[in-house]
Structure formats: C-alpha cells, structure tokens
Amino acid sequence: MKKYNLTNITFRMQTPLNTRKSRxxxxxxxxxxxxxxxxxxxxxxxxxxxxxxxxxxxxxxxxxxxxxxxxxxxxxxxxxxxxxxxxxxxxxxxxxxxxxxxxxxxxxxxxxxxxxxxxxxxxxxxASVINYNHEDVLRAKKLREKIGRKKIILYFGRLVRYKGASYLIRAFAKLLKESDDIFLIIAGEGPEKERLKKLCNELKLKNILFTGYVKHKDKPMLFLACDIFVHPATYEKPEKAPEEWGLVINEAMSVGKPVVITTAVGAKEIVRQGVNGFIVPPANADALYRVIKVLLEDDELRMRMGEMSKEIIKFYxxxxxxxxxxxxxxxxxxxxxxxxxxxx
CATH class of the missing domain: 3.40.50 (Rossmann fold)
Incomplete structure (x- = not known):
C-alpha cells in the first residue's frame, strides 16, 4: 500500500453551529x-x-x-x-x-x-497529556510545602459560568467545615473570576488560591501538586449544551490523579465510576461534596484511582x-x- 501525503486546508473564519450568532x-x-x-x-x-x-x-x-x-x-x-x-x-x-x-x-x-x-x-x-521533568516535580513539591502539606483539590480551566467552579467552591465550603487539612486551587482566568472571589468572601473561605492566568511552563507543577482534580462543568452554556470533552481531564489522568467530573462533559467516556474517579450530576454542590469527601478520607483509594487513570489514558x-x-x-x-x- 502506498504511503500518503497529508494536506491541511484551514481558514481563519469558519461557520460554527454552536452559537446563536452564526457567521x-x-x-x-x-x-x-x-x-x-x-x-x-x-x-x-x-x-x-x-x-x-x-x-x-x-x-x-x-x-x-x-x-x-x-x-x-x-x-x-x-x-x-x-x-x-x-x-x-x-x-x-x-x-x-x-x-x-x-x-x-x-x-x-x-x-x-x-x-x-x-x-x-x-x-x-x-488527546492531551502533561509532559513534565524533574524540575517540575521539585516545583510541585515546593508548592505543597508552601501550602502546608494539605490535601490539594485543583480546578483548572477558564472561569466562565458553564464550567461550574461556583459549585466546587460551595462543595469546598462544606468540606472545610469538617476539616482544615484541605486546600483549593482555582487555576485560570475569565469573566467569572470576580464573582467567584465574591462568593468566597461571602462564605468566609480560607485555604483557597486563585492563580489567575497560568503559563504553560507552570501547568505541570499544578497538576503534579494536586491530590484530586475536579471538573464541575454544567449545562449553563448559552445554547444549553454540555461540554464536548474537557481536555484537562485527560491531562490530570496522565499524571495519575483521581478525577471528579459531571455528566455534562464528553470525557465521561474515560472516567469509570468508582475506578479512576467519580461522575456526578451537574450543578450539584452536594454531590461534589460527597464524592470529594470520600477521596479525601481514603489515601489508598486516591492512589489506586490515580494508577487506574494512568492506565486508562494510555488509550487516549x-x-x-x-x-x-x-x-x-x-x-x-x-x-x-x-x-x-x-x-x-
């Protein structure tokens, strides 16, 4: 069979069908x-x-x-x-x-x-994976030491309403009432940032960090440092549609992290309930609270799920x-x- 050459034709403007303002x-x-x-x-x-x-x-x-x-x-x-x-x-x-x-x-x-x-x-x-080196591992270790060796929950993504970060913050507020040994990192930038910060102030939350925009070189450090990765997307897009995939889920799995996601993301295909993470209903802070609590209280379970994440992601x-x-x-x-x- 002959080999083939690949030609990629792209245009700066396309006509997507996932917004109401079709160009x-x-x-x-x-x-x-x-x-x-x-x-x-x-x-x-x-x-x-x-x-x-x-x-x-x-x-x-x-x-x-x-x-x-x-x-x-x-x-x-x-x-x-x-x-x-x-x-x-x-x-x-x-x-x-x-x-x-x-x-x-x-x-x-x-x-x-x-x-x-x-x-x-x-x-x-x-498909996406986190490529990291020894320096990234050391930086992740220093970050954990700076935080005080607390168990770290990571959200990484744009701060827009449909990503559901507000539900994670509310779940974290409930968890914080039961244990001071946890820390939430909200990594990313977006129009919802100030509203989310205001919510944290209203809930009188501590142990939370908004990183703002994350440079590509700093991304491995955050994923390596966290204990649990959460992607709480909802159906709150303008077109009331779920998220096509959620590449950050692949990336968290590639470094061996248990993941918590909602049914509103396409990447639920690679998350096996109770095997390498949990899948919960969208826009449900209580559901997030329950499964994150399970992971926080069981070190062995987190490690086992993280290993399964690495095995599953080999096919993606x-x-x-x-x-x-x-x-x-x-x-x-x-x-x-x-x-x-x-x-x-």
Missing amino acids: LYASFRYIPRLVFRLIRGKFHIFIVYLFCLEAVVVFIISKLLRKPIIIKDTHWYWPDTLPAKLFWPIARFMVKHANLFLCSKIVAQYYRSSGISPRVKEAPVY TPEVVLKKYDEAIIYLQQKEFEKNHSFY
Whole structure:
C-alpha cells in the first residue's frame, strides 16, 4: 500500500453551529477559495470536521469527484440553536453517506440512538497529556510545602459560568467545615473570576488560591501538586449544551490523579465510576461534596484511582489518535484499490 501525503486546508473564519450568532457571511467569503483548493489539489481522500457549514462543501466536492470522505465529529449532543437545528437533517445525511465516520465511543452511541447507522471507526478525537521533568516535580513539591502539606483539590480551566467552579467552591465550603487539612486551587482566568472571589468572601473561605492566568511552563507543577482534580462543568452554556470533552481531564489522568467530573462533559467516556474517579450530576454542590469527601478520607483509594487513570489514558494519547487516523486512511486506500482493480 502506498504511503500518503497529508494536506491541511484551514481558514481563519469558519461557520460554527454552536452559537446563536452564526457567521454565514464567512462561508460565502471563503467557499469559492475552498472549492478551488479542493478541486485543484487532486486529493484522493477527504477528511472533514462535521460541525461547520464548510463541511457541506467538502462533502459535495468529494461526491462529485467520487473520492472517499472521512467525516469526524466530537458532539455527543446537538446544540439547541436555530442554525444547528436546520443543519441536523443535512448532518444526518452526510454522516450516513460518509465512507467512514471517525468519532469517539460516546459520539457513536449518540448517532446510533438518533437512528443513524454510519460506517463508524471509533477513535479518541481529543488527546492531551502533561509532559513534565524533574524540575517540575521539585516545583510541585515546593508548592505543597508552601501550602502546608494539605490535601490539594485543583480546578483548572477558564472561569466562565458553564464550567461550574461556583459549585466546587460551595462543595469546598462544606468540606472545610469538617476539616482544615484541605486546600483549593482555582487555576485560570475569565469573566467569572470576580464573582467567584465574591462568593468566597461571602462564605468566609480560607485555604483557597486563585492563580489567575497560568503559563504553560507552570501547568505541570499544578497538576503534579494536586491530590484530586475536579471538573464541575454544567449545562449553563448559552445554547444549553454540555461540554464536548474537557481536555484537562485527560491531562490530570496522565499524571495519575483521581478525577471528579459531571455528566455534562464528553470525557465521561474515560472516567469509570468508582475506578479512576467519580461522575456526578451537574450543578450539584452536594454531590461534589460527597464524592470529594470520600477521596479525601481514603489515601489508598486516591492512589489506586490515580494508577487506574494512568492506565486508562494510555488509550487516549496523541500517538493513539494519529494511529487511528492512519488506520482509517489506509483502510480507505485499500477499499479504493480493490474497487479500481475489481474484475466484476
């Protein structure tokens, strides 16, 4: 089988369907250029991300040129916006008639439950790990010493309402009443920062740190230093949609941390209830409180879950993602070869 060259065509403006302000004009500006590149490029296989209007153009061109197309998607839900609702019948048709549909297990389940039976190749579509060195380990150790060797709970992400940091803070307030031996780090920046700080003042909380923006070089230190990672996302996006994935969950697992998440994130696919963490309902401070308490009170459980996190994440690394893409492309190459050399 011949090797292949990969050409990536990107545009600064796309027309996403996950907001109410759909930028339709962007498509009309770039579609002529896109069509020109697709036809002139003489490509043998097309790969396109479903959730933008440009995908329709790529799909049509692939069918006109009679070339195989791989469609990938990351959505295990369909946003509650007018553009998304209008696009849904088209998306169903495209997925059904794609030569291959590349998606995670949770996405495949969603489409099948919607009455679509695509040619699925399950693959991790989101992958990220924390790469660290000896210096990062030493810095994490110093941070723990500075905090006073308390058990550290980490939130890492943008400070926006739908990320649910306020529910974690309320859960932490309840935990702090029972034990002074805990510490919460809220790492990240965003429009909700001042509101969250005000909430902490109202609850008269101590043992809490807002880091603000975290430089990339400081990220490993925080993940290595924490005992528990919490990602309390909710359905409070403007379009009332959950979070597609939550890469920080992958990153916490890659350094062997037990994770607490909600059902509002796609990464629940890699969190096994009671094995490497806990999954709770969104927007529920009491539920967060209960499972975090279990982890805080059992050192052995935290260690065991952390080890399981490292084992599970081995199947969700960038290397695995690339391998799955490679397998998909080679599979379609083989199919095209068989079709072109068939005697029947």
